[in-house]
Amino acid sequence: MTARRTAAALTVLAALTVAAPAPAHAATRYRSAKVTTVVPYVVGLDEQAASQRVRRAGLKPHVTIQKGSGDYPVTTVYTRPGAGTRLPFGTEVTIVLGE
Known part of the structure; x- marks a missing residue:
């Protein structure tokens, strides 16, 4: 294969790679993944700090x-749920105050 043909083949291959659609399962996988966080330990703190x-x-x-x-x-x-519990972002956490 000549250098010209090799360059043309690489150009076509690059175009096909960029234009190829993502597999259907890839979008589903990312949509179903939940971003989570952990409930912090706040026992002993005042209302504002907690x-x-x-x-x-x-x-x-x-x-x-x-x-x-x-x-x-x-x-x-x-707290409800307790410290260390993994939850999706934006979930409500009840802080219970007492003496």
């Missing part, structure tokens, strides 16, 4: 007060 850490993790904080915690609970006693 909410901020949950937001930084890509989650939505929802604050609630544990019954029997007095007039003004000041620290986080637990």
Whole structure:
């Protein structure tokens, strides 16, 4: 094969490679993949600090007060779901405040 034919063949091959459609399963695979994050450990933190850490993790904080915690609970006693749980971004995490 001459150099001219080799160059032409490579040009055609490059054009076919760029124009070739992606396999159908590739789009499905990426669409079904969920990007996740982990619930941070916030026990002992005040409401503002706990909410901020949950937001930084890509989650939505929802604050609630544990019954029997007095007039003004000041620290986080637990989260639902618990710390270390893997969740999709944007999922709501309940921060439970108590004494």
